[in-house]
Each structure stands twice: as C-alpha cells, then as structure tokens.
Amino acid sequence: MLRAVFIGLSENKSLRHFAESSAMGRRMSSRFAAGLEVKDAVAAAKKLNAMGATVSIDNLGENVTNAAEARESAKLYHDMLDELSKDGLKANISLKLTHMGLDVDPALCHDLVSELVDHAVKIDNFVRIDMEGSPYTQKTLDFVHELHRIPGHSGHVGAVIQSYMRRAEADVEKLLSERIRIRLCKGAYKEPADIAFQQKSEVDANYVKLAKTLIKSGVYHGIATHDENIINELKQFAKAESIPASAFEFQMLYGVRRGLQEQLIKEGWGLRVYVPFGTEWYPYFMRRLAERPANALFIAKNMFRN
Template identity: 40%
Template sequence: MALRDFFIALSENRTLNSAAQKYGLKMGAQSVVAGTNIQETIASIKELNKQGISCTVDNLGEFVYEKSEATAAKEQILEVIKAIHENGVDAHISLKPSQLGLDIERDFCYQNLKEIVALADEYNIFVNFDMENYDRLHPSFELMEELNEEHKNVGTVIQAYFHESDENIEKYKNYRLRIVKGAYKEPANIAYQDKAEIDQKFIELIEYHLLNGKFTSIATHDHNVIDHVKQFVKVNNIPNDKFEFQMLYGFRKDMQLQLAKEGYNFCTYVPFGRDWYGYFMRRLAERPQNLTLVTKQVFTKKTNTVIGLAAAAFLAGRLTKRK
C-alpha cells in the first residue's frame, strides 16, 4: 500500500501538476494522452475506430476552484461533443463534476452539467459521470439522478473498494455503469484496504451488474479478470451487446486490439489536454503494475526528474509528520 499512497500523494501535488503542464508532451505524455487539443484527439479517436474500438473522452482538469475555470471546462466539453457529432466518430463523454464546479457551488455545477448533458442528448451521445473521492461521491450521484429525470443519456462509475458499493450498484442497476477498483486514498471505515478484498469485490460487482444491470463497462487491464468475465458471460448466456471491456489509452494496446478482433465491445478511455499529471499518477496508484504496461517513452529524462523530485518531497513530508 506504500507505493499506492506514494502515487496518490503525487497526484495531489499542485506544484508537480503545474510542472507537468509546463513540460507537456515533452515529458512523453503522448503515450498516455491522446492529444492536447480537440483536433489531435479526434484524429486519435478515428484511428481507434478504424480498429473496431470505441472511445470515451475525458477533458483532463485538476484543482478547479474558480467559476471561470469551470466555465472554460464546460465550453471545452461542449466543443468536444460537437466535434464527435460533426466527425461522426464512435465516442462518448466522461467527465468529473468537480471540474464543472462541484467544489464551488452545487447549483452552478448543475447548470454546467445540464448544458453538457442536454447537448449530448440532442446528438445521442452518452455522458458518464466519473467518480472521485468519497466526499464527492453522493453529491455526484445526486446530480446524475436529477439530470436523469429529463435526460436518459447519463451513467456513472461504481468503485469496488467502497463498503457501500453493493448498495450503490443495486440502486443504480438501471443505469449504464463502469465498474472500477478505485484510485483514491480512503480510510478503512469507508473503504477496503486489502488488495485481495478489493479484487474479490470487483469481480462480485461485475457479475451482479452483468446479470441484473442495463449495460456494464468493465474497466481493467488485468487479463485474469478479463478471462473470468469471458467465461462468466458464456456460462450465463449474456450477449455481447450488454457489456464492454475498457482500458486506458496507451495501456496494453495489443490486448485492446485482440479483444476487439475477438468480437467483444471494446472502449478506450481517451484523456486529452495538458493537465494529465494527476490523472496518470492515480492510474499508477490504482495498479502500480501499470508502470510496466505503458510504453517506455513516458519515462524520459524529464519525467524521471519530476517523479524524483516528487519522491523527495513526499518522503520529506512523511519525515516531518513523524517528528
């Protein structure tokens, strides 16, 4: 868990996040980010579509505490929706309510989300509400529920490490859901801490929604989980149009292509923008083995320098707390 905590600490460091934005693609971020602008991202989506892979697009953003920043994020996402429609690509939207103002003002966030969801609904584009830390969990669910009263093109994420996930997956079984393990540091009173427990819960939630839910997105790079799901859907006669596998852009490319070739619905999570650092660190926190799944270009000399500085800052902070 120490390595996981380390990467979570890095993801929350604003100074390092700013440094990553400054260096941008010079740090090798092109291996995990589909582009820094909409045009580059649409080009990446088209290439994936050619290989039978759909996409979910995430406009990256961290530390949004000003209305102007949230409004800018909303406008960017609206432009992405228009670009998806105009280019006729197979893609939908993933967004974080915090980027649209959840930490600023609830009604302000709702209006931003409503504008996004309404336009996406007009173009028959699905919008997924990505889940963040526990403090934002229920406010995000509530916003989705409220929007669902008028627009049925919304869904969300269930994080396996939360103790209440069994209750939530039953409550939201009529929504399209992405099942993940969880990538934030949460206390033991609300989240499982043991990897084996989280892994087991992950499988249980996937199986429940496959049997009872609307549509299941299985977000994993673990071939053991994927093999288990393949067998489970076969034994239970679950048709392919009830689920998809999801992986992150730049991770396990060969497996992504293979699953698509085998006839499974496959969706790549496509992040874009300059604000990629926190996103990437949480992916490493979620599964440190991801280090070996990303192409070597990510770890350039500049990347290693930033991570090295982060490690020093993290350790220094730990030592200071102990004193």
C-alpha cells in the same frame, strides 16, 4: 507503499505546476494522454474507431477554483460533442464534477452538466460522470440520479462505481433500481480502511461479484479493468449465462494493455477506450503510475532513449 507515494505526489501543487509547464513533462504525459487539444483527442478516437474500439473522451482537469474555469471546461466539452457528431465518431464523453465547478458553485455545476447532457441527447450521445475521491462519492451519485430523472436524460447519463468502496454494492443496487448505466472500476484514490477495502483480494472479489450483477442486469454497463484474470472470468461467465457480447462493454485506459485491447476486439467483445487529453494531465498521470509503479521506470527509460 509506492502506490501511496505516487497518490501523494499527484496532489503536490508545485510539482504539478512544474511538470505541466515543462516540455519534458508534456513528453512524459503522452504515455497516457492523447495530446493537449481537442483535435488530438479526435485524431486518437478516429484511430481507435478504425481499430474496432469505441471511445470515451476526458478533458483532463479537476477541482477548478472559479466559475469562469468551470464554464470554460464545459464549453470545451460542447465543442468536443460537436466534433464527434460532425465526424460521426463512435465516442462519448467522460467528465469530473469538480472540473465543472462542484467545489465552487454546485448550482452552476448542475446547470453546466445538465446542458451537456441536453446536448448529448440532441445528438444521441452519452455523458459519463467519472467518480472522484470519497468526499465526492455521495454528491456525485446524487447528481447522477438527479440528472437521470430529468425528462429525456435517461440512457444518456451514467455513473461510475469503485469496487474498493464498501458501499459499492448498495450504490449499485440503487442505480440499477433506476436502470442507470454504470462503469465499474476498482478505484484510483487512497481511501481509509473504514470506508474502503485495503486488500487487493477483497477489491477484486467485490469487483467480480458486482460485475456479474451488472452483466446480468439487462442494462448496458461498462466493465472497466485491465485485470486479465477478471476479464477471463467474466468472459466465461457471460458465455455460461448465454449473455451476448453486445449486452455490455469492456473498458480500458488509453495506452494501457494495448495487446489485451486488440485481443478483446478480435474475439468480438465490445471495447471502449478512455482517451484523456488536455494540458492538466499531471494528477491523472500520477494516478496511472500509482497503479503500476513499474510504469515510472518504463517512462524514464524511454525519455532518455534516442
């Protein structure tokens, strides 16, 4: 119920405008975002690298409405790739196709993302294409398959699968048939019952089933969850199957379950932290509240603490 409320609020344009332009809103966003500028994300990546985590940096934003905005977003990612390379950071980038103009001009979006993957290839880096709501699922996967088939791109671009989607298993099989790297998550949007599991138990069971397939696949995948029970089950599974920690990585969001992040690193598991930054933080922030409404209370308390 509260999840649906927060997801509904994440799409409210007036609230978004108000929140993103107010000082108080920006203060709230710092709970889940590294800051507003490239340098803030780079500083966060440095700290996380020093802690033993690798990083994926997301320039916050989605659903741009014109080509100039899409080009601007792509430019920022090029700058980011240069910064990461210059500082020798263990960090790649994550992006959303609607931030690169998918709704405005799919051909432009294809060119912009393909150029980013070319850039990543040159500096031996990697581009993750985030997964958005279900109107974009097929388009996004088609995009990733196409990008992956461009000579030289293989291993430098990857997809995201959401375990709440009923189609997830078939999509995983297709991606694995081309050895495309996958980030597995549960899914952050509100989807109808005909295409997505609604019960947490079903989403979790599908997650574990798919994660085991990925861990055993011989391709390097990202297991993105903060669910301690699932993480424990997968650690046991990897040990029982003699799969080394270096065969895959766990992934978590910046600012979420920091203690668990540190514990995984201490135990020798690979951990990548997803670090969002930028001025367009509102929809991302509201989806984080939807995942754990108690966060709203926590943030409210901290806002008024001296």
